[in-house]
Amino acid sequence: MLQYVTVNIDGSDIKAPRGSSVLEVAVEYGICIPHLCHIPNLSDIGACRLCIVELVENGQSKVSTSCTLSIQQGMVVKTNTDKIRRLRRNVAELLVSESPNSRAVQDIAVRCGVKDVRYPFRNNNCVLCGRCVRACTELWQAKAIGFVGRGIDRHVERPFNLYSELCKQCDSCVQLCPMTITPCDGPMKPGEEYLCGKCDSQLMIQEERPESCAWCRLGEGFNCGRYAGV
Numbered sequence: 001m002l003q004y005v006t007v008n009i010d011g012s013d014i015k016a017p018r019g020s021s022v023l024e025v026a027v028e029y030g031i032c033i034p035h036l037c038h039i040p041n042l043s044d045i046g047a048c049r050l051c052i053v054e055l056v057e058n059g060q061s062k063v064s065t066s067c068t069l070s071i072q073q074g075m076v077v078k079t080n081t082d083k084i085r086r087l088r089r090n091v092a093e094l095l096v097s098e099s100p101n102s103r104a105v106q107d108i109a110v111r112c113g114v115k116d117v118r119y120p121f122r123n124n125n126c127v128l129c130g131r132c133v134r135a136c137t138e139l140w141q142a143k144a145i146g147f148v149g150r151g152i153d154r155h156v157e158r159p160f161n162l163y164s165e166l167c168k169q170c171d172s173c174v175q176l177c178p179m180t181i182t183p184c185d186g187p188m189k190p191g192e193e194y195l196c197g198k199c200d201s202q203l204m205i206q207e208e209r210p211e212s213c214a215w216c217r218l219g220e221g222f223n224c225g226r227y228a229g230v
């Protein structure tokens with residue numbers, strides 16, 4: 001039987017099933033926490049760090065990724081403080097610098113208030129979100145791809161970089177990869193990358209249909225709109 005606990009998110013007391021993550025509860029109640037690597041019903045690995053929130057305990061706050069933070073009775077969480085917005089903007093900047101060609105990443109960065117990117121562009125075309133690997137392992141039990149390497153050499157690869165018999169040709173890894181959303185203005189050339197801000201198209205959808213938030217195309221959609229125009 002489901003057991004419910006009460007948590008306070010952004011000043012509102014919310015009842016939610018024990019075992020849920022703060023991100024899941026926030027999404028359920030329409031509280032917008034930007035997120036990228038989370039996929040509903042798959043494990044969370046806290047890879048993108050966009051979903052950070054402040055957890056307040058005994059008058060002290062600590063920053064945690066909300067997708068990996070299980071709710072506890074009496075927990076107090078703040079999702080949209082100055083500190084969180086500043087840190088999140090920095091995370092979004094780093095994501096753009098990793099993969100400036102990704103429209104999904106650019107969209108998220110624009111919505112997090114990023115105007116310029118202070119970090120060198122690395123053109124990795126992968127933000128190591130692990131969506132592909134978890135889909136492959138958990139949805140299809142295929143284990144046909146995985147992370148290899150450490151630090152800046154970390155990347156996704158097939159075992160021994162060979163065609164894998166384990167692959168079920170399901171295409172989930174491609175479908176769920178944020179890099180596969182068509183860039184807004186075509187692929188950028190190395191050395192000419194910029195945060196184009198042409199993601200207005202999605203913000204316009206939001207203006208025309210305020211009830212449908214365009215923000216969470218990768219976050220499975222929920223209403224809020226409060227990050228538009230930050």
Ligand code: SF4
Binds near residue numbers: 142173174
């Ligand atoms: S297409 Fe192959 S590698 Fe990709 S998720 Fe499916 S089984 Fe895994």
Ligand code: SF4
Binds near residue numbers: 128130131179
């Ligand atoms: S290939 Fe795509 S889905 Fe896989 S880790 Fe990189 S960005 Fe994420």
Ligand code: FES
Binds near residue numbers: 035051068
């Ligand atoms: S770290 Fe939580 S959604 Fe990516």
